[in-house]
Ligand SMILES: Nc1ncnc2c1ncn2[C@@H]1O[C@H](COP(=O)(O)OP(=O)(O)OP(=O)(O)O)[C@@H](O)[C@H]1O
């Protein structure tokens with residue numbers, strides 16, 4: 398299978414009057430088409446920076462990054478435009494790119510995510526979870542090949558989170574999108590991903606990689622994944638690799 402993302406010896410620092418923040422140190426990894434890779438690591442270690450590099454928003458100081466396909470990015474903060482309705486937020490990307498939108502498709506997505514009633518509402522009228530769903534739809538509507546999700550479910554309540562995880566997983570699988578999911582939730586990483594990268598604290602590099610194979614009898618969904626006997630073993634391994642006392 399072809400590599401869609403390749404990092405070779407990537408280093409990144411930020412500079413300010415207070416000095417240098419050395420964020421990423423020698424990051425090396427490849428991601429193939431259709432993979433779902435979860436990234437976990439201590440707060441502030443550079444996970445969002447990694448997605449910013451993949452999206453091309455920022456450039457590495459050293460090393461090379463190769464990306465072979467179109468990238469869609471759902472930011473950690475939802476960045477909804479307060480003066481545009483839900484519908485106008487979702488169609489922002491196509492509008493900028495001067496692509497015609499399929500309104501029927503958008504209505505189906507709105508329906509699916511329980512947002513139909515709010516199509517012409519403004520972001521300030523939405524709950525945190527609804528805002529996050531709008532941000533996700535805005536990313537999906539451009540049909541990217543590579544999906545970058547920065548803590549996409551973090552402001553959802555527990556039950557909504559479990560159902561939205563299943564929905565998104567289904568979309569990702571059906572459309573064979575390559576996905577990088579940044580999360581603080583170890584169970585979410587195991588339930589969604591086929592590979593989990595654990596990062597060290599700053600300057601961050603890859604500390605451990607886990608290939609997730611859950612031996613499920615039925616076809617995998619994030620919900621069913623939690624029933625696998627191996628789930629708890631992966632949880633313990635990743636917990637240990639994260640080593641909060643380090
Ligand atoms: N544009 C920037 N300018 C200066 N420093 C930055 C910039 N972006 C990130 N940093 C610094 O780089 C480090 C990594 O930030 P980043 O947001 O990538 O961490 P993170 O792993 O996503 O954290 P969290 O888990 O809290 O979301 C932090 O110390 C942050 O202050």
Ligand SMILES: [Mg+2]
Nearest residue numbers: 444445473547
């Ligand atoms: Mg972050």
